Amino acid sequence: MSEELFREDSYLKSCEAKVVTSVDGGIELDRTVFYPSGGGQPGDSGIIRTQYGSELSVIDTLKGENGAIIHVLAEDVTTIPKVGDMVTLEIDWDRRFKHMRMHTTLHLLCALVDGSITGAQVGAEKSRVDFNISESPDKEKLGQDLNRLIKENHPVSISSISDAELDANPDLVRSLSVSPPRGSGSVRIINVDGVDLQPCGGTHVAATGEIGAVRIGKIENKGKQNRRINIHLVE
Numbered sequence: 760m761s762e763e764l765f766r767e768d769s770y771l772k773s774c775e776a777k778v779v780t781s782v783d784g785g786i787e788l789d790r791t792v793f794y795p796s797g798g799g800q801p802g803d804s805g806i807i808r809t810q811y812g813s814e815l816s817v818i819d820t821l822k823g824e825n826g827a828i829i830h831v832l833a834e835d836v837t838t839i840p841k842v843g844d845m846v847t848l849e850i851d852w853d854r855r856f857k858h859m860r861m862h863t864t865l866h867l868l869c870a871l872v873d874g875s876i877t878g879a880q881v882g883a884e885k886s887r888v889d890f891n892i893s894e895s896p897d898k899e900k901l902g903q904d905l906n907r908l909i910k911e912n913h914p915v916s917i918s919s920i921s922d923a924e925l926d927a928n929p930d931l932v933r934s935l936s937v938s939p940p941r942g943s944g945s946v947r948i949i950n951v952d953g954v955d956l957q958p959c960g961g962t963h964v965a966a967t968g969e970i971g972a973v974r975i976g977k978i979e980n981k982g983k984q985n986r987r988i989n990i991h992l993v994e
């Protein structure tokens with residue numbers, strides 16, 4: 760099981776780590792700043808520097824078995840580090856920060872749309888989220904409300920509650936497509952102060968102002984009880 764440094768501090772861009780397993784095409788480390796694909800958020804990419812001075816390209820990060828986090832190496836990587844080697848990890852921060860901005864935007868949307876999430880995909884260029892609603896929200900008003908919540912710069916904080924407390928408060932769960940990050944006896948809770956509170960394992964910005972301006976793209980009719988909202992960052 761890797762120590763997941765990104766859970767406590769999503770702003771960590773690099774760390775030192777020790778190679779735990781090294782398999783064809785991927786390596787596992789004792790700790791990492793790389794977020795593994797999950798909850799609609801893509802896995803991080805970046806580089807691993809070995810103690811011998813070579814730089815390996817990480818093209819994706821995935822969850823393996825028993826809590827393992829697999830750093831997927833580019834196909835042209837020939838020198839794979841050995842178990843026990845010390846390496847330096849560095850994520851592609853530009854891409855990850857966009858994921859954090861987008862992901863936090865989805866929490867704000869939950870506060871503005873009266874429905875549950877049935878699917879979501881965060882991307883650096885575009886994100887989409889499906890809600891189980893039968894009427895499309897007013898696009899212009901939604902965009903205005905979203906940008907107002909961003910500008911109000913609400914702090915985002917991390918806490919945890921027990922599995923039993925979550926069971927006693929089922930309304931906290933806003934996503935029907937991603938189950939809360941249970942299993943360790945406690946569940947990670949993300950609080951966008953005064954706006955949204957829900958279990959989530961992803962990476963978020965520290966305050967909503969960091970998201971910057973966003974634009975609502977197409978709102979698509981994906982069935983009787985499903986509307987897909989597309990979101991873009993305004994650079």
Ligand SMILES: [Zn+2]
Nearest residue numbers: 862949959961
């Ligand atoms: Zn989240």
